[in-house]
Amino acid sequence: MPELSRGQQLALLQLADIVANSNGALDILELAAESKSKGYIWVHLSLETKDYRTRNGLAFRDRERISLHLPPDFPLKKPDINFNHMRFIGTPHVQWGSSICLYQSGETEYDPCDGMFGFFDRVEQWMRAAGKGELDPDDAPLHPPVAYTTSSTTFVVRADTPTGIADDGIWIGRADLRKVRVDRFDLVGWTKLDDWGDADPGHPIAAAILFDKPLATEFPTKVNDLIKLVENAGLSFGLLYSLLRIFSLVGSEEDPRYFVLGAPMRRKATGEPLRPHLTVWEIGPDTLKTLRAMVRSKGEDEAARDELVKWMVNSGVRWCDVLEDRPEIVNRRDGGTLLATLSGKRVLLLGCGALGSAVAEMVLRSSAVKLQLIDYGIVKPGILVRQRYADSDIGLAKANALQAHLQAIGLECVVTADKVNLANQALCRFDFKEWDLVIDTTASASVAHRIEEELKTQSLPIPMLSISVSAAAENGSVLVKMPQFNGGPNHIARQAKVKAFAKDAGHSLVKAFWPERKTVKVFQPEPGCSAPTFIGSAADIDHHAAGLLNIGLSRIESLAPDAASMDLVAALWLRAGDNKRYRLSYTFKGYAHHRERRHGYAVLRSDVAALDMTAELKRIARTRSDNVETGGLIFGVIDDAHQVIWIDSVSGPPPDSTASETQFLCGTAGTKELNAFKSVASGKSSRFIGIWHTHPISRGRPSQDDLHAILELLHFQEFPPRQVVMLIVGYAATRREDNYYLYRRNEFVLIARHEEDGGGQQ
Numbered sequence: 001m002p003e004l005s006r007g008q009q010l011a012l013l014q015l016a017d018i019v020a021n022s023n024g025a026l027d028i029l030e031l032a033a034e035s036k037s038k039g040y041i042w043v044h045l046s047l048e049t050k051d052y053r054t055r056n057g058l059a060f061r062d063r064e065r066i067s068l069h070l071p072p073d074f075p076l077k078k079p080d081i082n083f084n085h086m087r088f089i090g091t092p093h094v095q096w097g098s099s100i101c102l103y104q105s106g107e108t109e110y111d112p113c114d115g116m117f118g119f120f121d122r123v124e125q126w127m128r129a130a131g132k133g134e135l136d137p138d139d140a141p142l143h144p145p146v147a148y149t150t151s152s153t154t155f156v157v158r159a160d161t162p163t164g165i166a167d168d169g170i171w172i173g174r175a176d177l178r179k180v181r182v183d184r185f186d187l188v189g190w191t192k193l194d195d196w197g198d199a200d201p202g203h204p205i206a207a208a209i210l211f212d213k214p215l216a217t218e219f220p221t222k223v224n225d226l227i228k229l230v231e232n233a234g235l236s237f238g239l240l241y242s243l244l245r246i247f248s249l250v251g252s253e254e255d256p257r258y259f260v261l262g263a264p265m266r267r268k269a270t271g272e273p274l275r276p277h278l279t280v281w282e283i284g285p286d287t288l289k290t291l292r293a294m295v296r297s298k299g300e301d302e303a304a305r306d307e308l309v310k311w312m313v314n315s316g317v318r319w320c321d322v323l324e325d326r327p328e329i330v331n332r333r334d335g336g337t338l339l340a341t342l343s344g345k346r347v348l349l350l351g352c353g354a355l356g357s358a359v360a361e362m363v364l365r366s367s368a369v370k371l372q373l374i375d376y377g378i379v380k381p382g383i384l385v386r387q388r389y390a391d392s393d394i395g396l397a398k399a400n401a402l403q404a405h406l407q408a409i410g411l412e413c414v415v416t417a418d419k420v421n422l423a424n425q426a427l428c429r430f431d432f433k434e435w436d437l438v439i440d441t442t443a444s445a446s447v448a449h450r451i452e453e454e455l456k457t458q459s460l461p462i463p464m465l466s467i468s469v470s471a472a473a474e475n476g477s478v479l480v481k482m483p484q485f486n487g488g489p490n491h492i493a494r495q496a497k498v499k500a501f502a503k504d505a506g507h508s509l510v511k512a513f514w515p516e517r518k519t520v521k522v523f524q525p526e527p528g529c530s531a532p533t534f535i536g537s538a539a540d541i542d543h544h545a546a547g548l549l550n551i552g553l554s555r556i557e558s559l560a561p562d563a564a565s566m567d568l569v570a571a572l573w574l575r576a577g578d579n580k581r582y583r584l585s586y587t588f589k590g591y592a593h594h595r596e597r598r599h600g601y602a603v604l605r606s607d608v609a610a611l612d613m614t615a616e617l618k619r620i621a622r623t624r625s626d627n628v629e630t631g632g633l634i635f636g637v638i639d640d641a642h643q644v645i646w647i648d649s650v651s652g653p654p655p656d657s658t659a660s661e662t663q664f665l666c667g668t669a670g671t672k673e674l675n676a677f678k679s680v681a682s683g684k685s686s687r688f689i690g691i692w693h694t695h696p697i698s699r700g701r702p703s704q705d706d707l708h709a710i711l712e713l714l715h716f717q718e719f720p721p722r723q724v725v726m727l728i729v730g731y732a733a734t735r736r737e738d739n740y741y742l743y744r745r746n747e748f749v750l751i752a753r754h755e756e757d758g759g760g761q762q
Helices: 006-020 112-132 223-232 237-248 285-296 302-314 354-365 381-385 398-409 445-454 489-504 508-513 538-558 607-623 671-681 704-715 745-756
Strands: 026-034 041-048 063-070 080-083 149-157 170-181 184-192 205-211 257-266 275-283 318-324 346-350 370-374 414-418 437-440 464-469 475-481 563-570 583-589 592-595 602-605 631-639 644-650 687-695 723-730 737-744
Touching: 006 026, 006 041, 006 063, 006 112, 149 257, 149 275, 170 257, 184 205, 205 237, 205 275, 223 237, 223 302, 237 257, 237 285, 285 302, 346 354, 354 370, 354 398, 354 464, 354 538, 370 398, 398 414, 437 445, 437 538, 445 489, 464 538, 475 489, 475 508, 475 538, 489 508, 489 563, 489 583, 508 563, 508 583, 538 563, 592 737, 607 631, 607 644, 631 671, 631 723, 644 687, 644 723, 671 687, 687 704, 704 723, 704 737, 737 745
Parallel strands: 149 184, 149 318, 205 257, 346 370, 346 437, 370 414, 437 464, 602 644, 687 723
Antiparallel strands: 026 041, 041 063, 063 080, 170 184, 170 205, 257 275, 275 318, 464 475, 475 563, 563 583, 592 602, 631 644, 631 687, 723 737
16 A cells, blocks of 8 residues: 555545445445555545436446545645546546546635545535536536647637528638737637638638537547547538648648637527537648648649548647637626726726826726827836836836837727827817716826816716825825716815815815825925825825726716716725724715806806705795895805806805895804804815895896995905905895806906996996
């Protein structure tokens, strides 16, 4: 008896326990026999199988002899099990004529902790299924046939097989190939023999024969047996011989030729029709030389004929390794994921820096069909620590270098690149009929402002994501704008900030993205002469790029067409403080859009402000009369850069205000304190910008009293503002209409003189 390892001793101990409790169903015939494999031993057994036998499955005898091949490192490595005969050759899940295939994936299905007990449970399941003929049930994927590889050439099958098989049950043509390297071809198309045209199409080809019936679960190893196999499937020897001769004349005389054989023996999912399993037969240059001699001599070369007969009778079949990538039989490894939603999509990527270069590769691998890269920068030495570039790219345009990197991956996506300055022109340079999604990874304030400005005059009919990280790459943010949301990235970020300070002002994420100015530390890779950036590693960036992209894509799936969102996410490796939330999420609709009457500014008014005014109108009507004027203060911001007036909230009348049916005089009691509160509560994003009041039964036009109120605000305060907004709600008691006016200190004298001349306010 050979020396046994500790694992083999355990296997025999467990096996003895199984035999002792099997009631004679399992017997040991020979224990620990020698094996030719180093360290292995054989254990020969007899298994009672008559109870597994039915009319539909394998023709088991009452008992079958089986053998265990035990590795020395059992149970970490599973045993192999074989029949001691070849009666079941060709049966699914019986390989090499006798080896029993118990597991689809031994890596996931075999548990070393179960040892021999779990292994023989699997034997029991296999035998029962084999006896019923259910090893390959109709509602499950088929076990693929086996062709034992002897060639060093690999074929990667990209193209789905043709669907139309001729009436005789055979499709004959060629497989169109792309040579990737000396030992690899990609099968990228199929051409029927009738459509062939030129004998030499200008790219590598292989003969292709597809049958409408299964061939074998184990393909022959001898040429003579292969010829018999295809003859039985309906391909005559004469036709096979003709194809061999034709293909011997195509291409270089120094290269092999290839035959692709297909038979319906694969199923991807329940209910789907069978699709061809493909094998590739390689024929060497010496055999091709003999075939060419036969062709050129018109069959008169006796030496060549003898050599050909000898090849057919005695030679082995050289099978190539076939790796499948056909959609018709392969399930994508990213199927059902968020990134898979980009499959078939056209993506415009703004920015090819740290986040952009990572996101670009993720988009490419999602099976997007088109990706355009936009960036104005060049590759510099320092960025190699966290961006997807190489030393050889230094000095090149980022967009072009990233394009080359992505194209080298070899996936079917059209990648283009442009070196343009988005701060000068952003969205307006693109035709969005050509795109399905915009991803902005520039993290550039100037680009965001340019996009905001352009969206005032053009629509963006597709979703947009904007991804960025905080100063130390500890936190990330993703902003999503849906097509019908009225506003751009600055609009969304501002709304998010107001919400964040209202709900989560003390959270570390809020402090990270909207820090106090005095706490901001600028990092320059080359102090004094380089643009400020953030500190972060390749690991930091890849984590944020992947996570934020997924969050953004999930938002696109869930948001309404007129909504937007912003998510702030802390890195999972950070120590959680008092607040253990790693993510803050804000969603919103756009502010209501109005037009200011004097300067043409856009007025964006929040729902909160509208509700505040409505509440005050109801209060005055309830406590006094809806014919009594009322009003209060307006809080927000006046953005001259984009000519936008933001109205976030309004107050009711200060306590020292006076109101009647003919006049409203806004008081000042407590207004400084209220303004300070609003500023702090919004992270200094919202402050006093003007006053509002009602005209219950008249149009919302400024009166002399209104202009005097503006004069007081702009000229007769200790710290007067440069400009203020007046909102007059006309016909407030019946059909409310909002009228906005922007007044500036340096123009007010001219306005007052115009009133004195009797011209009226326009």
